[in-house]
Amino acid sequence: MKPFLILQLRPEDIASDGEFEAFLKYGGLSENQVHRVRMEREHVPLGMLDNYSGVMVGGGPSNVSDSLEKKTDTEKRFEHELRELLKEIVAHDFPYFGMCYGFGFLVQNTGGLVSKEKFSEPVCAVDITLREEALDDPLTQGLPHTFKAVVGHKEACQRLPDGAVWLASSVTCPYQMIRLKQNVYGAQFHPELDAQGVALRIDVYKYARYFPPEQAEELKVAFLKENIIIPTQILRRFVARYAVGM
Template sequence: MVGGYRRGADADGVSEAATKPFLVLQLRPEAEAADDEFGAILRKGGLAPEEVVRIRLDKNSIPAGLRLDDYSGVIVGGGPGCVSDAPDEKSPVEIRIEEAVLGLMPEITERDFPFLGCCYGIGVLGHHLGGDVSKERYSEPVGTSPCTLTQEGGSDPLLEGVPDAFLAFVGHKEALQSLPEGAAHLVASGPCPYQMIRHGRNVYATQFHPEADSDGFELRIRIYRNKGYFPPEDAERLIALCRASDVHMPERILKNFVVRYRCAAEA
């Protein structure tokens, strides 16, 4: 048992029995970026398509009556929205996406249900926990950030196999300004102190992108070049920077999450 959740996978992380799917919630309204992110989550997490239920929240609502007990865990991808923006700064789609994700957080945190929020997900979790999420400090331009494990991070099961120092892909306008009450601080960096946190035993969020690789970030740079993350004329320079960077360690977090929480389906 792991925090009340039974692990159903063998030593290689592949279950021989039927497993409950993971719920993957995507927030990107750009189809090409959403599809690439989804493919990366599958590859880096070691997930087969039949092991996930994918919902693109820009197009579809969370079904009424959705039961967390039907899933092994919840994975939330990134997106161009900011939870700290004022309502009049958000599009109707961004408002709908944010409300949908935040609507699940009370049950997830109350039950300590397996959750991994990537980039936008740390804003969602921090906001739900009453933390200070804003653009005041700690934004990071598109590129890589040198991250380090905290003492607590060094013993966390999701960071097993991750070295004390590693590079991660980042790019965000807002960030946690302080650690929410009751949260554990797992990963830090100089530009952005709160790169990964945990609430309870099973609810995680990262500011960096555990699913990202050079190909995926090149695509995002091209798609979001006019979204205010960087001067548009810097796009080719940033692509070259990402191409030259050796970023592989963060994906272990995604893989560890899947292996740890993959649950046997009920007969």
């Protein structure tokens, strides 16, 4: 099969490697079925979509809505490259799944609005509710109407892009999953995370102001009690639907 392009932006090796391993595990992928690019270190491949089955963009400490003055030169560079790639993706309705940062980047660069004004969520498990539009979507049809998922973000979608199909919401953050055209997806929650994976991220981002650092151990214990199994099925469905033979 053609590989999936996995774009990451976590500068911490342990967090980046953990996210990558989660993409493989829950996507049902092997290392030779993906092309991994750490955007904070490498250039985003442009003009090469025909080489891939699809594109996945993960999360990280960067914020789409930060002013240019607050962004590092590295962030400015990979955001410019990712913006150019996204233009190609949307123009060709090419399979894309943006998660957390990858969701915000999709929204902000297709006519929606992302900011820190409201709808941020602390690191926690929330109830995601599927909307009527999700009933016949290939990634969500047949799933429970409500399920637990991991969230944790300082910025959020305030306004959807024109034409976006609104698939899922939560009480604290209305825009949790969308689709543009037929094949371009974004999720504010983490489809690649289970309880063990989030415990690792809690350790890595203990002092990143997502939560009071003294609550780290309490958070890990709480997550290990949660039944977080549905979001990873969405990731697996994305891979299964768009895997293309050579």
